[in-house]
Amino acid sequence: MKAIIPAAGLGTRFLPIAKAVPKEMLPLGDKPVIHHVVAEAAAAGFDEILIIVSRGKECIIEYFAPNPELESHLDAAGKSDALAAVRQATSMARIEYAYQEKMLGLGDAVKIGRKFIGADPVFAVLLGDTVMQHSSPLGAMAAAWKTFHKPTVCLEPCAEERVSRYGVAGGRETEASIFELDELVEKPAPDRAPRLTSSAGSRLPFHAFAARYLFTPEIFDCLEKTTSGFAGEIQLTDAMEQLRRKTGMLGITWPGKRLDIGSPAGLIEAARALGS
Ligand code: G1P
Numbered sequence: 001m002k003a004i005i006p007a008a009g010l011g012t013r014f015l016p017i018a019k020a021v022p023k024e025m026l027p028l029g030d031k032p033v034i035h036h037v038v039a040e041a042a043a044a045g046f047d048e049i050l051i052i053v054s055r056g057k058e059c060i061i062e063y064f065a066p067n068p069e070l071e072s073h074l075d076a077a078g079k080s081d082a083l084a085a086v087r088q089a090t091s092m093a094r095i096e097y098a099y100q101e102k103m104l105g106l107g108d109a110v111k112i113g114r115k116f117i118g119a120d121p122v123f124a125v126l127l128g129d130t131v132m133q134h135s136s137p138l139g140a141m142a143a144a145w146k147t148f149h150k151p152t153v154c155l156e157p158c159a160e161e162r163v164s165r166y167g168v169a170g171g172r173e174t175e176a177s178i179f180e181l182d183e184l185v186e187k188p189a190p191d192r193a194p195r196l197t198s199s200a201g202s203r204l205p206f207h208a209f210a211a212r213y214l215f216t217p218e219i220f221d222c223l224e225k226t227t228s229g230f231a232g233e234i235q236l237t238d239a240m241e242q243l244r245r246k247t248g249m250l251g252i253t254w255p256g257k258r259l260d261i262g263s264p265a266g267l268i269e270a271a272r273a274l275g276s
Helices: 033-043 058-064 068-076 080-091 106-111 138-148 160-165 218-224 236-247 264-273
Strands: 002-006 048-053 094-099 123-126 130-133 152-157 167-175 178-186 207-215 250-253 257-260
Touching (some): 002 033, 002 106, 033 048, 033 123, 033 130, 048 058, 058 080, 058 094, 106 218, 123 138, 138 152, 138 207, 152 167, 152 178, 152 257, 160 207, 167 236, 178 236, 207 236, 207 257
Parallel strands (some): 002 123, 048 094, 152 250
Antiparallel strands (some): 123 207, 130 257, 152 207, 167 178, 178 250
């Protein structure tokens, strides 16, 4: 199955280092963040991957490319552990790349993947600056797809003071941890943010999109029709709301935790959480 990993963008929360080192290439343990994201996708069966990069982020491409000179050096020196680590980085998935020319937003970045996805009935999107602690939700999302044949977004609880930083979902729980969504809003003010309701009818805390999505290719038609939204950007959330109206959309909660490495504090928290 195929996945798109958007990793373009300026990394403004990580300047000045992001001037020269993409935030996706910062280390979590001995691997860059994006290695963990590719490994998560591949482990869930999404091993044909398109990474959306922007100019200046070529070291991502270099990281996943074979390096025969280094490999033969390690081989000759008998450094088999290092050789295996180097080879693992290049063999987890079949990876292609595309450039986002202008920073027009996450929706614009995903739109670039249309040709790559082609006629596949379903594909994943994993944001390249987020890793998952404990477990990936992709397995549960793929299982929900098999049963319900609807696009799915991963959700996690979000404190009221943070809802204006994320995409936020409203909807109703139809079975344990699965919600039929009825409203999706990008970065709403808390008094405009939708809420989820439990199957017993009680109002749940706010829930934000947690950087993992499963889409049908119809999302591309919705993206084509999406004009600039929050912050003047083409918002993936606005296209998702169109798709929801057409086909329905599910939200899934899972026992893990999203670790956003897009800021220094987030990277430190992720390193602690993953014990690296
Ligand atoms: C993006 C999405 C938002 C989502 C967030 C984290 O926002 O637009 O809906 O909740 O990622 O998954 P960004 O962090 O790029 O501002």
